[in-house]
Amino acid sequence: MITVALIGNPNVGKTELFNRLTGLKQHVGNWPGVTVEKKVGKCQYKGEELEIVDLPGTYSLTARAMDELIARNYIVEDKPDVVVDIVDGTNLERNLYLTLLLLELEANVVVALNQWDMVNERGIEIDVDKLSSLLGVPVVPTVATTGEGLEALKEAILTAARNKDRRRKIVIGYGDDLEALIKRVRDVIAKDTGLARKYPPRWLAIKALEHDEEVLKRLQDSPYWDEIRGVIPNK
Amino acid sequence: MPDFDTGTGRIMAIYAIALGIGYILSGVIEVFGGAGMVPGDIFGGLALFVIAATYITGVPGLLNGEHGGLSFLMGGLLLSAVFGVLYILAIGADGLEYIIGAAETLSISIRPEIWLFLVSLPLAYQVWKLTREVTW
Amino acid sequence: MNEYSGEDLEVVFPERRYEAIAKIMETAVRVRKERKWTFTDILDHVFLHRVLGIPIFLALLYAVFQFTFAISAPFSDMIDLSFGWLGSLAGANISNPMLASFVADGVCAGLGSVLVFIPPIFILFFALAILEDSGYLARAAFVMDRAMYKLGLHGRSFIPLITGFGCNIPAIMATRSIENENDRIITILVNPLMSCSARLPVYVLLAGVIFSTSYVAGAAVFSMYVLGIALAVMSALVFRKTLFRGKPAPFVLELPRYAVPGLKSVTLHMWERGKWFLIKAGTFIFAVVIVAWALSTFPWAATAGGELIENSYIAMFGHVIEPLFRPFGWNWQSAVALFFGFLAKEAVVGTFGALLGAEGEGVNIALANAHWFTPLSGFAYMVFVLIYFPCVATIGVMLKELRPRWVLFAAMYTLILAFVVASLVMAIGHLAGLA
Numbered sequence: 001m002i003t004v005a006l007i008g009n010p011n012v013g014k015t016e017l018f019n020r021l022t023g024l025k026q027h028v029g030n031w032p033g034v035t036v037e038k039k040v041g042k043c044q045y046k047g048e049e050l051e052i053v054d055l056p057g058t059y060s061l062t063a064r065a066m067d068e069l070i071a072r073n074y075i076v077e078d079k080p081d082v083v084v085d086i087v088d089g090t091n092l093e094r095n096l097y098l099t100l101l102l103l104e105l106e107a108n109v110v111v112a113l114n115q116w117d118m119v120n121e122r123g124i125e126i127d128v129d130k131l132s133s134l135l136g137v138p139v140v141p142t143v144a145t146t147g148e149g150l151e152a153l154k155e156a157i158l159t160a161a162r163n164k165d166r167r168r169k170i171v172i173g174y175g176d177d178l179e180a181l182i183k184r185v186r187d188v189i190a191k192d193t194g195l196a197r198k199y200p201p202r203w204l205a206i207k208a209l210e211h212d213e214e215v216l217k218r219l220q221d222s223p224y225w226d227e228i229r230g231v232i233p234n235k
Numbered sequence: 236m237p238d239f240d241t242g243t244g245r246i247m248a249i250y251a252i253a254l255g256i257g258y259i260l261s262g263v264i265e266v267f268g269g270a271g272m273v274p275g276d277i278f279g280g281l282a283l284f285v286i287a288a289t290y291i292t293g294v295p296g297l298l299n300g301e302h303g304g305l306s307f308l309m310g311g312l313l314l315s316a317v318f319g320v321l322y323i324l325a326i327g328a329d330g331l332e333y334i335i336g337a338a339e340t341l342s343i344s345i346r347p348e349i350w351l352f353l354v355s356l357p358l359a360y361q362v363w364k365l366t367r368e369v370t371w
Numbered sequence: 372m373n374e375y376s377g378e379d380l381e382v383v384f385p386e387r388r389y390e391a392i393a394k395i396m397e398t399a400v401r402v403r404k405e406r407k408w409t410f411t412d413i414l415d416h417v418f419l420h421r422v423l424g425i426p427i428f429l430a431l432l433y434a435v436f437q438f439t440f441a442i443s444a445p446f447s448d449m450i451d452l453s454f455g456w457l458g459s460l461a462g463a464n465i466s467n468p469m470l471a472s473f474v475a476d477g478v479c480a481g482l483g484s485v486l487v488f489i490p491p492i493f494i495l496f497f498a499l500a501i502l503e504d505s506g507y508l509a510r511a512a513f514v515m516d517r518a519m520y521k522l523g524l525h526g527r528s529f530i531p532l533i534t535g536f537g538c539n540i541p542a543i544m545a546t547r548s549i550e551n552e553n554d555r556i557i558t559i560l561v562n563p564l565m566s567c568s569a570r571l572p573v574y575v576l577l578a579g580v581i582f583s584t585s586y587v588a589g590a591a592v593f594s595m596y597v598l599g600i601a602l603a604v605m606s607a608l609v610f611r612k613t614l615f616r617g618k619p620a621p622f623v624l625e626l627p628r629y630a631v632p633g634l635k636s637v638t639l640h641m642w643e644r645g646k647w648f649l650i651k652a653g654t655f656i657f658a659v660v661i662v663a664w665a666l667s668t669f670p671w672a673a674t675a676g677g678e679l680i681e682n683s684y685i686a687m688f689g690h691v692i693e694p695l696f697r698p699f700g701w702n703w704q705s706a707v708a709l710f711f712g713f714l715a716k717e718a719v720v721g722t723f724g725a726l727l728g729a730e731g732e733g734v735n736i737a738l739a740n741a742h743w744f745t746p747l748s749g750f751a752y753m754v755f756v757l758i759y760f761p762c763v764a765t766i767g768v769m770l771k772e773l774r775p776r777w778v779l780f781a782a783m784y785t786l787i788l789a790f791v792v793a794s795l796v797m798a799i800g801h802l803a804g805l806a
Contacts (some may be wrong), residue, residue, distance in 0.1 A: 011509070011627040019639065028643075037544070066547040092400060096392045097385075118628070121370040122409070124402050131399040145630065174387045209380050233380060238408075276586040278593055279437070282430040289423055302408055303416055310417030310427065317434050325441035332445045335452070370409055 001049045002161045003078075007071055007102070008086030009095050010057035013114045013144035017086055018054045020147050021154075045154040048161075053080065059094075061101045063214040075107050076199055081161045083107040084153070089119040089126060089141070099135065100172060106200040108164050109137045110156050116141035116149065135172075174206075182206060184231050192222045208232055239365055241300040248297040250358045251290040251308055254315070254351065258287035261347035273347055283348070286314045305362065312359045319352020411506075411628050418507065424514035431507070433593050435498040439491050440575070440589040446490035454483035455733065469671065476725065477664030478657075485652050485660070485721045488572040493645045495568060499536060500640035504632035508533060513626060519604060531558055532603060535565030536596070538647065539765045543772060553615040557607050559772055560781050563761035564603040566596045568648065569716040573756045576720050580739045581749035591750065595757050602758065602788065651715065659714050660721040663707075667726055685726075699755070699793055700748035709755070715762050747800040751793045759789035 008014040022041025029038045039054040056067035063069050085102055087095035102109050132139040138156045142149035185205035190196045207215035219228055264273045265280030290311040296304020326343055333341040458479035465471040502508045512529040535542035539562050546558045574595050578588035666685035689703030696706045708722040727737040760782055769778045
C-alpha cells in the first residue's frame with residue numbers, strides 16, 4: 001500500500017481533488033490528541049492501493065498554528081510515501097511558499113498544478129517542464145473540478161513512490177551566508193545520529209535557526225544540545 | 236473606450252430602471268401588509284428593496300458602457316432568479332402538501348417575485364449574449 | 372558570519388524563500404499583458420460592494436430560510452404521517468400498559484417529534500452548501516469581516532461564525548486558523564450565539580404555533596438568525612473593549628473563484644453535515660427523550676400510567692424551576708423543556724412531544740391547542756432558546772480549546788444575556804401593546 005498525503009493552501013481545490021480521487025470511500029476520524037477532522041480515503045491504481053490522507057489546508061508550516069503543526073507532524077513523523085502538494089496555478093507565487101517548505105522537509109513531493117484551465121484563460125503561461133526541473137519534483141497540471149489530469153497525477157504518484165529512495169538533486173539555496181550558517185548547525189546536529197536518522201538534519205538546522213519552538217524542544221533532548229545552542233545566534 | 240456598445244447599454248439601463256421600480260412597488264406593498272396576490276412580509280419586502288437598489292446602482296455604469304454596470308445588472312438578475320425560483324418551488328411544495336392530504340385546500344400564491352423574475356429573463360438573455368466570452 | 376541575530380533570522384529565511392520563488396517565477400512563468408475580465412471580477416464588484424454587500428448577504432440569507440421553510444413542509448408531513456401510523460399501531464398491539472406507553476408516548480412521540488425536522492435541517496444544509504460551493508459564502512464572510520474589522524474586531528472570524536449556522540462544534544474548531552490567541556478566544560466565546568441547526572426545530576415549532584401565516588413564521592425564524600449575528604458582533608465588541616484590549620491582527624483573506632455548484636458535491640456536503648443530526652437524534656436525543664418520558668410517567672401509580680402528569684417527578688421538578696421563568700409567562704412544562712435543552716437544543720422539542728403525548732406535527736397542534744404561549748411569550752421563548760447556554764457537546768469542545776474559566780464564563784454570560792434579551796423582548800412587546 002502506498003500512503004499519499006494531500007496538502008495545499010486553503011481554497012485551491014484540495015477537497016475536490018480528494019473527493020475525485022477517493023469517491024465515497026472515505027473515513028472521517030480525528031487527528032490524534034486534537035479534534036481536527038482527519039479524512040482518509042482509498043483508491044486503486046494499476047493494482048496498487050493508495051491510501052490518501054487529507055491534511056489541513058495551510059499557507060505555511062510553522063509551529064504557531066494548530067493546523068500547520070498537524071500537517072507538518074504528519075509528514076515528519078508518519079513519513080507518507082508521497083506528498084501531493086496542490087497549488088493554484090493562477091496564484092503560483094503565493095502557493096510555492098508551501099512547496100518550498102515541503103521540499104525543505106525532504107518530503108517526496110508531487111506538485112499538482114491545479115486550476116490549469118484557468119491558468120490559460122487568465123493569460124498565464126507556465127512552462128511545466130521548466131518548473132519541474134527548477135523544483136526537482138514532478139509537476140502535473142490538473143483540473144480538480146472536471147477530473148482532468150487525474151490519471152497523470154496517479155501515474156506520477158506511483159512513479160514517485162517507486163523512486164522514493166532516490167535522492168533529489170536540486171536543493172533550493174538560501175544564499176552563501178545563510179548556507180554557511182545552516183551547514184554549521186547541520187554538522188553539529190548530524191552528530192546525533194539517532195536524531196539525524198529520524199528527521200532531515202538540514203531541515204532541523206533551518207528550523208532551529210528560525211527559532212521554531214517545536215524543533216528546539218526536540219533538540220533540547222539531544223546529548224549535543226549545548227553544542228547546538230552554541231552555533232545558533234541568540235534572539 | 237466603452238466596454239460594450241452604449242446603445243445596448245442605454246436599453247439595458249432603461250430595463251434595469253423598470254425592474255427596479257417594479258421591485259420597489261412590490262416591496263412597499265409587502266412591507267405595508269400586502270394587498271391582493273401580494274402577501275404581507277416585512278423582511279421579504281426589504282429584500283425586494285435590496286434587489287431594486289442593486290439594479291439601480293448599475294444604471295450609470297450601463298449608460299457609459301462600463302463593465303461595472305454589467306456587474307450590478309448581473310447581481311440583480313441573480314437575486315431575481317433566486318427569489319423567483321424560490322417561490323416557484325414553494326408553489327410546488329404547496330401542491331405536494333395538497334396531494335399527500337396534509338393541506339385541505341390548494342392555495343397557489345403567485346407572488347410578485349415570480350413575475351418580476353419572468354420579466355427579468357429577456358434582460359438575462361441580453362447579458363448572457365454580452366458575457367458569452369467571459370470565463371470564470 | 373555572526374552578522375545575523377536570531378531576531379533577523381526569523382525574517383531573513385522567509386525573505387530568501389520568496390526570493391527563490393521570484394527566481395522560479397521569472398524563468399518558468401510568463402503572464403500575457405492583457406488581463407481578462409472574469410465572472411469572478413464581475414460578481415465581486417457587486418457582492419463585495421461597500422454599501423450593497425451586507426444587504427445582499429441578508430437578502431440571500433432570508434431566501435435560504437424561506438426556502439427551508441417552504442420546501443420542507445410536505446416532506447415533514449410525510450415523516451409525520453408514517454410516525455403517527457407507527458405510534459397507533461404500537462398503541463393498539465402492545466398489551467402491557469407500561470410498554471405501550473413507553474413505545475407510543477416515549478419513543479414515537481419523543482423521537483418522532485425530533486425526526487420531523489430531518490427535512491428542514493437537510494434542506495438548510497443543502498442551501499448553505501450551494502452558497503458555499505458557489506464561492507459566495509466566502510464573500511459573505513468577507514463583507515461581514517470588513518465591517519467587523521472597522522468595529523475593531525478580528526477579520527477571519529466570520530467564517531467560523533458562519534460555519535456556526537450548521538453546528539457550533541466544527542465552527543469552534545475552525546477558529547484554529549486564527550493565529551492571534553485573543554482573537555481566537557473572542558471568536559469561540561461568541562460562537563454559541565450563532566444559531567445552529569439544532570435550534571431550528573424549536574423555532575419552527577414555536578413559530579408555527581404562535582404565527583398562523585407561514586411567511587410571518589419564516590420571518591420570525593429568520594429574525595432569530597439575524598439576532599444571533601447581531602448579538603455575536605455586539606458581544607465580541609464588548610469583550611474586545613473590556614477583557615481583551617488591543618488591536619486585532621490585520622487580515623488577508625483569499626477568496627475562491629465563483630463556480631456553478633455541482634449537485635454531487637452539494638449533496639455530499641449536505642449529507643456529511645446532516646448525518647450528525649441523524650446520529651445525534653438516534654443516540655443522545657433518544658436517551659434524553661426516554662428520561663423525559665420516564666420522569667413524566669413515574670411514579671406510575673400516582674400518574675395513573677402517565678395520564679396525570681401533574682403528579683409526576685418531572686412536574687415536581689418543573690414547579691421548582693418555574694418561578695424563574697414566570698415573568699416571561701412560561702409554564703412549568705416549558706421550563707422543563709429548557710432544562711433538557713441544556714443537553715441538546717433539539718431536546719426542547721422532544722420534551723414537548725413527551726409531555727404532550729403527541730408525535731410529529733401532532734406536537735404542533737397539541738401545543739397550539741394547549742395555549743401555553745401567546746405570540747409575545749412564544750417569541751421571547753425562541754429568543755431565550757437562541758441565547759441561553761451552549762449545548763453540552765459545544766461545552767465539551769470549548770473545554771478542549773479554552774481554559775476552564777473561559778468555558779465557565781461562556782456558560783454564564785450566555786445565560787445572563789438570555790434573561791436580559793428575553794426580558795427586553797417582553798418589555799418592548801408590552802410597550803407596543805402586543806401582550
